[in-house]
Amino acid sequence: MRFLQPTTWAEALEARAAHPEAVAIAGGTDVMVAVNFGRLRPPVLLDLTRVAELQEWAPDDGAVRLGAGVPYARVITELGDRLPGLAMAARTIGSPQIRNRGTVGGNLATASPAGDAHPALLAADAEVEVASVRGTRRIPVTDFYTGVKRSALAPDELIAAVRITPPSGPQQYSKIGTRNAMVIAVAAFGLALHPDRGAVGTGIGSAAPTPRRATAAEEFLAGELAGLWESRGELPAATATRFGELVAEASAPIDDVRGTAAYRVHALSVMARRALTWAWAEYRTAKESRPCD
Amino acid sequence: MRLTCTVNGSPQQVDDVWEGESLLYVLRERMGLPGSKNACEQGECGSCTVYLDGTPVCSCLVAAGQAEGREIGTVEGMATEESLHPVQQAFLDAGAVQCGFCTPGLLVATDDLVTRSLAAGAPPEDAEIREALAGNLCRCTGYEKILDAVKLAAQRMAAR
Numbered sequence: 001m002r003f004l005q006p007t008t009w010a011e012a013l014e015a016r017a018a019h020p021e022a023v024a025i026a027g028g029t030d031v032m033v034a035v036n037f038g039r040l041r042p043p044v045l046l047d048l049t050r051v052a053e054l055q056e057w058a059p060d061d062g063a064v065r066l067g068a069g070v071p072y073a074r075v076i077t078e079l080g081d082r083l084p085g086l087a088m089a090a091r092t093i094g095s096p097q098i099r100n101r102g103t104v105g106g107n108l109a110t111a112s113p114a115g116d117a118h119p120a121l122l123a124a125d126a127e128v129e130v131a132s133v134r135g136t137r138r139i140p141v142t143d144f145y146t147g148v149k150r151s152a153l154a155p156d157e158l159i160a161a162v163r164i165t166p167p168s169g170p171q172q173y174s175k176i177g178t179r180n181a182m183v184i185a186v187a188a189f190g191l192a193l194h195p196d197r198g199a200v201g202t203g204i205g206s207a208a209p210t211p212r213r214a215t216a217a218e219e220f221l222a223g224e225l226a227g228l229w230e231s232r233g234e235l236p237a238a239t240a241t242r243f244g245e246l247v248a249e250a251s252a253p254i255d256d257v258r259g260t261a262a263y264r265v266h267a268l269s270v271m272a273r274r275a276l277t278w279a280w281a282e283y284r285t286a287k288e289s290r291p292c293d
Numbered sequence: 294m295r296l297t298c299t300v301n302g303s304p305q306q307v308d309d310v311w312e313g314e315s316l317l318y319v320l321r322e323r324m325g326l327p328g329s330k331n332a333c334e335q336g337e338c339g340s341c342t343v344y345l346d347g348t349p350v351c352s353c354l355v356a357a358g359q360a361e362g363r364e365i366g367t368v369e370g371m372a373t374e375e376s377l378h379p380v381q382q383a384f385l386d387a388g389a390v391q392c393g394f395c396t397p398g399l400l401v402a403t404d405d406l407v408t409r410s411l412a413a414g415a416p417p418e419d420a421e422i423r424e425a426l427a428g429n430l431c432r433c434t435g436y437e438k439i440l441d442a443v444k445l446a447a448q449r450m451a452a453r
Contacts, residue, residue, distance in 0.1 A: 001312040003294060003358040028354040029336055035313045036334040036353060045312055049359055095428020096402070097351045098336055181427030182337055 002044045009053040009131075012158060015046055017133045020155035022046040026054075026069050027101030029094070030110045054105065054160070064166060065129070068105020068159040075104065083164055085171030085190055089120040092175045095182055105159045108144065111151040111210070118145070118211030119190030120173055121162065122203030129161040136160065145210035168196035170282040172275035175205070176267050177258075186259040189247065189271040193279050195229045198222060202272070207251035207264045214250035217243055217272065235280045244273030298360045300324060301370030316355035317341045320367060328368040328397045339429030342398035343367045349405045351428075368397035371404065379453070380404045383446035384439075391433035399429045399439060407447045416447035 004022065006012040016022065022044035025031045034040035048054055054069030057079065064082050066075070072090040076099070080087040086104070093099055093116045107117040108128055118141075126141040130153055141162075144152050153159065172191045177183030188205030200221045202214040224239045248269035253261040296319060297306045307323045315334075320326045320343070329352055330340035336351040343352045344366030352365075371378035377385070380403050390396050406425040410417040417425065422443050431439060 003312040003356070005358060005361070025356055025359070028356055028359065032315060032354040032356060033335040035356075036315060041313070045356060045358070047356065047359055094336065095339065096425055097339060097342055097349050097428045098354075100348050101350050101354060181424075 001042065003047065004044060005047045005050055007050045007052075009051055009160070012046070012048060012051050013131060013133050016158050017156045019044045019046065024048055024109060024158060026103045026106045027071060027098075029098050029102040030106060030112075048105075048158070060163070062165060063127075063163045066104060066162045066164065068108070068161055069103050070105075072099040072102050072104070082166045083124070084167065085120040085124055085173055085192055086117060086164065088171070088173035089116050089175075089188075089190065092116055092173070092180075092183075092185075092188075098182075104162055108141075108151065108159055108162070109153065111145055111149050113145075113148060113208060113210055114185050114188075114206040115211065116175065116185060116188060116205065119188050119203030119205040120171070121164070121190075122211055122213050123171065123190035123192040123201035124164050124167065125192075125201055127163040128159060129163055130154075130157045131160045132157040138163065142213060145212070148209045150210075167192055167194070169193035170279040170286070172279045174271040174275050176271065184258060187251075187253070187264045187267045187271065189268060189275055191272070191275040191279055193225075193283060195283065198226060198229060200225070202247060202250075204247065204251055204268060206258075207253040207268055209252070212250065214247040214272070217246035217250060220246055221276070232284045234284075235277070240273045240276050240280075243276050244269035244271075247272035294358065296357050296361060298363050298365055300326065300365045301367060310357045312356070312358060314357040315353045316343070316345075316357055316360045316365070317352040319357050319360070320352060320365070326367055326369050330394055330397055332394065336428075337430070338395070338398070339402060339426075340395050340398040342401045342429065344401065344405070349402055366401070368400050371400060378404070379449045380407065380442075380446040383449060384442045387438050387442035387445050389434060389438040389442035391431075395429060395431040395433075399426065399431065402426055402429050403443050403446060407443065407450055410447065411451055416451055417443065 004015045023042035024046045026048050054067045057066045075090040104117050107115040121141045127138045128144050175188040176186045185206040187207045190203035192201035200218045221243050248265045253264035295308050296310045332338045332340040334353045336354045341352045
């Protein structure tokens with residue numbers, strides 16, 4: 001095994017191009033588990049922790065450009081106000097030790113259907129910025145997940161950053177597991193209300209071969225809210241219930257060691273209904289929309 | 294490969310490190326520092342918690358090469374020749390140690406929590422302690438005496 005440790009982004013992309021068989025490692029919370037258990041013996045480990053460009057985030061063209069190597073602990077402490085949905089997801093991840101190392105870029109690269117960041121990224125219409133020596137491209141996160149632990153990332157590409165537009169309305173995140181910490185989600189749900197464009201974003205985790213949106217639920221709710229954004233009126237209970245049902249219908253879960261498919265479907269309907277209730281209550285009491293930069 | 298880093302303030306250099314090795318393995322098997330414990334090897338139990346450049350991490354999930362040039366702090370660096378670290382003494386006094394396997398990781402995690410809390414001006418409250426130690430599993434104590442030990446350590450460290 002070889003261990004490559006580029007210190008600049010250009011070097012990292014060159015190393016990636018020269019070694020498409022390499023496994024990239026950042027926080028190690030996925031890669032090292034597989035290595036420790038003998039499930040992974042990559043010919044090359046490509047360590048990205050010395051690439052300074054990946055450890056930064058900055059406002060960029062109306063969005064937050066979050067470097068792929070920023071650990072969850074910093075998403076929580078530095079971006080809780082700008083990216084509330086992602087920060088809520090980050091708080092549910094692992095333990096303090098894991099959040100000190102694990103990164104959103106790593107979550108995307110692993111592309112597990114159970115990855116905790118995905119529902120929040122889907123709901124917020126995030127874009128994944130990937131790069132190779134050939135150039136840089138942006139992939140809407142909805143198109144990024146292509147199968148169980150498979151993504152649109154090409155063999156010579158690395159994930160540079162995630163771009164997320166700060167919200168114009170409330171965001172929520174909900175996750176079910178056997179305890180609060182150190183849990184792989186049994187099911188998860190992310191919600192973003194976009195009053196600026198009368199739209200709704202959703203993300204489902206751990207309940208389909210890939211993280212996915214609940215498109216029919218988004219369209220239904222956007223229609224129901226069309227007359228309510230302005231008045232900030234009460235949301236009919238039946239609307240929240242129907243939204244939950246449509247979210248559940250968008251899932252395609254399996255029975256596994258963490259839970260049954262039937263439980264996941266039910267849990268999603270409950271989480272979606274509750275997340276909407278919380279988000280709408282927040283929207284009704286908010287005087288103005290959130291400032292963005 | 295060769296690995297050079299600082300452990301508990303002392304420069305360390307080891308050769309013939311396999312590139313897939315964890316920092317935990319290097320510490321225990323190559324540097325003679327078996328204080329950090331190897332239990333789950335998947336970041337679930339916290340028994341291998343060490344400081345990496347001042348941040349608590351599971352050393353089983355740090356690839357050896359990622360520690361190159363870094364400063365590592367392990368449980369072996371806590372006590373002095375003369376006395377135990379106040380967190381260690383508090384764990385003993387509160388009866389927070391039974392089989393002891395989880396203790397090194399809990400000591401490092403507790404030291405980090407108490408140090409950060411006191412720097413912010415107040416000892417940690419129950420909810421903060423539970424959250425901060427959520428990644429350290431103990432199968433003996435039922436945690437109650439560990440909570441007592443953290444509070445005792447915070448009290449004593451605040452008084453120093």
